[in-house]
Amino acid sequence: MSALSDYRRREQSISYSAEPAGMGLEQELMTINMGPHHPSTHGVLRLILTLEGEIVRDIKPIIGYVHTGIEKTAEQKAYWKVIPVVERMDYLAYYFNSYAYCGAVEKLLEVEVPKRAQYLRVIHMELNRIMSHLVWLGTSCIDLGAIGVWWYCFREREAVLDLFEMSSGQRMHTRYFQVGGVIEDIPRGWAERVKRFTQTMRHRSEQYSALLDKNEIFLQRMRNTGTVDEETLLDLGVTGPLLRATGNPWDLRKAAPYCSYEDFRFKIPVGTTGDNYDRYRVRHAEIIESCEIIDQALDGLPEGPFITEDRKVALPPRHELATSMEALIHHFKLVTEGFRVPPGEVYFPIESPRGELGCFVRSDGSSKPARVHMRDPSFVNLQATAPASRDTYIADLVATLAMLDPVLGGVDR
Amino acid sequence: MAWNPGEDVVAVQRAPKPGGAGGAYRAFGETLRGLKTTFGRMLERPVVYQYPEEKVPVYPRFRGRHKLHKFADTGLEKCVGCSLCAAACPADCIRVVAAENTPEHRVSAGERYAAVYEINLSRCIFCGYCEVACPFDAITMGHDYEMSDYNRTDLIFTKEMLLAEPLERTPLRTEDE
């Protein structure tokens, strides 16, 4: 009851005809609603805009339209059954979602993940990062009126999805990562294809550069728009390319390496002013860096098991099911009840395409998590909408929103 | 920020100031450079499929509609109704009711068989855990992806539907496609 009334109170606090501070009343303010079904809000984001003419004077994002209760659902499922569930939060970063969760559980279990599994995870996550940035670039350009780039980006994205389909059987939400490793080894010929893809990708990204980097219209729309300084972003907790565009080189892959990222040489692209153009360049450069990481991981891909050999966590090999009673029992128990995780709580942050994606898992010793919480970067980064768009043209708001790259599946969960 | 990654940082190029003489040049030069990409595209072959006339082929690991299997030699169902798939299903979309085989009515190889085996495809998330869970390879994820229907109840697939061959086979991709 109190939660509801609290919600109502907050709802009423949203001022639909706000009078932003420091503003005269020479012109009439207009409050308009944008979204949730607006093509440039990248999902179901709803914005309440207070306009003075064409200038945005105040902005209030309203979220919750794709709230699916994933965190609560996770409490009802055995640990391994949570993986396909959390994957569906940020639907452009499913490998990151599942890795953040698996990594947290692995930390609680203190299980060692084989090196090959770690490398395979890195390859898939970096492919995922490329894929996510491609979707961002394509959709952003549509918002800016450049539909051609969208076709090109989605062509490459299809190539990545094909790779995912080949290795893990599904184009999205692959549940390829499991606690302790990956569910199966990559198929024959996959590595070569990935190599071919990174080659192509480098070439393609040059083409994007040619189309966009110095395009006069693009520059007009991007340069010095939506600028937020480093201080404000840090205060808001914003991470990822948005923060790096201001010149702060915070990247968890370097700052707190996980999953063998310390094995790879790669650069952290940073911007200088933190405007929309820097954001574009940082993400664009990250695509190339991801290709670098993938190539190194494929070259150095170690032989060995692809999932931990701890029988109390990972499913036994399938061929043993017909002969070994122990394997059959372990298979049965793992599938039906799942492994138990010692009591404790852990926070496991990783660098997703949008910033710090952290997974908090609390275990009460049973086979179901007592609490799963995700710190989704989209949610935090969305707070930068207002500082970035206040006192700018409403047209720039669209560009800024595109460059903020929020994924509402991750925001609402 | 106290943390400094040192030389691992690379600064991206700053945008030139739009407008002015540079702008005038860019309006021509850079646009032409971009158009090179656009026209270069004409030389490449198309990447789209003429769906539905042309079905999109899938990779062998692709997880589409489920299939139940029978033994080729005896014709008995591989499924023994153990319900492990139902236990593994994160979406709770599988319902199994088992029954006992009798010498007169033998359905599966083991002592028990699935008298009812239903998958609610409107709930299924195609994670393939059922396939992972099945100790007898009785259920696998097939390659068919055309499952839409006009009615939710028609999406509850019964054992007979799952045992039947699909009407049209989904093409598989070859090694280097």
Add this chain to the structure above:
Amino acid sequence: MPRPERRFVTFSIDGREVSAPEGVMLVDGAKYGDVEIPVFCYEPKLGAPVGACRMCLVEVEGIPKLQTACSTPVKDGMVVHTQTDRVREAQNSVIEFLLVNHPLDCPVCDKGGECPLQDITFGWGRGISRMVEPKRHFKKPLELSPLIAIDRERCILCYRCVRFSQEVSEDYQLVLNERGASTYVGTFDGHPYVAPFSGNIIELCPVGALTSRAYRFRARPWDIEGAGSVCTHCPAQCNVEFTVRDERVLRVLARDNEGVDDGWLCDKGRFAYQAIHSEERITEPLVRDSESGELVPATWEYALDVAAAALQAGGSKTAALAGGTTTNEEGFLLQRVVREALKSPHVDSRAGLPQVDLGLQQALAAPGLQATIPDLEFAHTVLVLGTDPIDDVASLDLRIRKGVRRNGVKLAVATSRPSALDPNAKLWLRYAPGGEHAFVAALEAAVTGSGDLSALCDAADADPKALEALAALLKDGGEDVVILWSQRLGAAPLPALLNVAAALRLEGRDGAGLIEVPVGGNGRGLREAGVQSNGGPGLSAPKAPGKPAREIAAALASGDLSTLWLLHADPVRDYADRRLWERAAANADALVAHATLLNDTLREHATVVFPAESYAEKEGTIVNLDGRVQRLRVAIGRPGAVRAEWQVIADLSKRLGLDLGVLTGPMATRQLVEAVPFYAGLTLKEIGGRGVRWQEREAASAAPAAPAGPVESGEPLPAPRPNGALRLGTYRPIWAAPEVEVSPALKFLAAKQQAELSPVDAERLGVDNGAKVSVTAGDATVLAKVFVRGNVPAGTVFLAEATAEQSATELLGEAPQLVSVEPYGQRPPVPLEGLARGARPSDDEVNS
């Protein structure tokens, strides 16, 4: 023996100082320190540990070899390790050894998912198999009995089932046959294992070797929900857990409650749940069609209108009877409607047994005189008087056996019919059916030393010497005496029983007292709720006393009463004098019934039949033998148009012009609690899952106290003398119940009529086991198969009551009587040989 005092000792386990009761085994002691030691064979309920499975090996400092924690008692200062490499290695090896011959059956095995072998393998096993050789094979699956499937390949030889059969139910049927790798569990003679408690071995089995045939392949642990409630099939009211899948009860498991059932269930409680989903279940109201004269389905509104009109017409000439699974609330509301709305005093729940004077009832219900069920286990002496627990209150049979076997309880059995407990008894006595009053009076005489013992013994046809021995046992065998007596004794012997209790000074003594075995699942609760002719709620005096059941029947037959209202009661089948009840039902102007199953009476005479809830669908309270108020909880939704009983009664009441003010089940409970002084303040929450004895609550002081001095016990009538004719004794077998007959799994056990004869009488009549005889009293005749029992006293024939056909109630009139037994048909007499059978509890086996 009184409960032993518990002393605590301190020992160390895995470096932790733990204090545990002295003498407990390490497995249990470790739990005090939150350490779990895996076990397969250990089960404290089965008595002394055997150390068969070796799973519980632990390291004890000072002992060079690993010890089995299940059979090593904790000692002061002991240092135990359960996590060392040696222990791990031993655990891994034991599991590997157990799995060497275990078949790869998990996917088809019913135990899968709730299997201790799986759990322990997953928790303590190595996870990798080295076994490549072919496994041992047995023929499977086999039927150990029609209720139990056995898979010998899966057996790990933990002895649990065998120990249950040998040491708990004491039917001595299960043994381990052969030796070594060929060892297998089976009955010693290869016959099916049929015994009243056989189903418990299914729950005991730590692997999938023994599985329920009724539950076979029905569901998996992740498909089901457990719903705790109470079984109402007999007054023992064992706590059960229903296994529910898709709104159907698929299985009944024991819900261990030390104060009630000690964790065991009889097979009726375990398998008669099938009656809930019987095809014959009534699921919509039935109303007699005036044209065709048949019962036809009707809407609730119409049925309620018709029933209300019938009851209205009956008015003060209406009589109501409650029985079976009726809860306290339903009984309470029923008596309110009958007494307040219909202004009729005629309401009863005593199953046709004689009316007991209210003062006497109050005296017997005095909290100070009440023993508890666990007292049976720890008393010095237990006297079982006039009841055979196996038939009347099944799970107490095991409780008494446990007391005798483990705690050295001295058991005395005094019954007219040979009891299954005789072999365990220190002393057993027989008296003639009809001589109950004389017998209890003789016991009083023997205990108090006053009165004419020999004359009374003569009247009861009992052995005076044995009675003196019994009196000596009761007086000198220790102060804690528990007398388990049956409501079937009737009213007359009760003053004498009170005097015996007074002479033994049972009043106010913990661990001693009386326990009454009522007839009917909630007999005690219904009486306390006021469903009896001479008692209102809380054993208060009603405004106007009504007629007890037997007089109701006579009045209905003669037309003095016009309408009969039955709440779960089936007087024609269950009460004495079947033919009188048949006449009463036929003669009644209207018959309104709440029932789950149709029977001939309802089919022919009922005006309206309301579909009743089964015990898995009910909510409400019931009262156990020793005053434990227990809670029935809804496990499944009601099928078809079935409505809650309290709601139907309230709806009827409204139509009769009385608003009961009951809108929910708990509101009915509240009304009941307000009306019964000694329940005051009781809430459903307080009752909880374990129940609460009202005697132990403060409000118990509101209960009437026992009389101070001896009460006048009256002059007993002598039991009839068998002059050529035989005395008729009756009993109600555990399997004589409609729910047994409609449960597919139990059908084979349904009781058939049999005449238990002594060898002497059998020889005189020239009949042998299995021969047919006709038993005649007046113009009533019952046909029965002969069962010659060595220890049936000569001159008496015992017949079963409440069987589906040929019930002995046909012969029972007002007074105890003599019957003539004749061979039926033209069978040549067979010479009698080798008839001296020992008394065995598995007599029911012969029924089948």
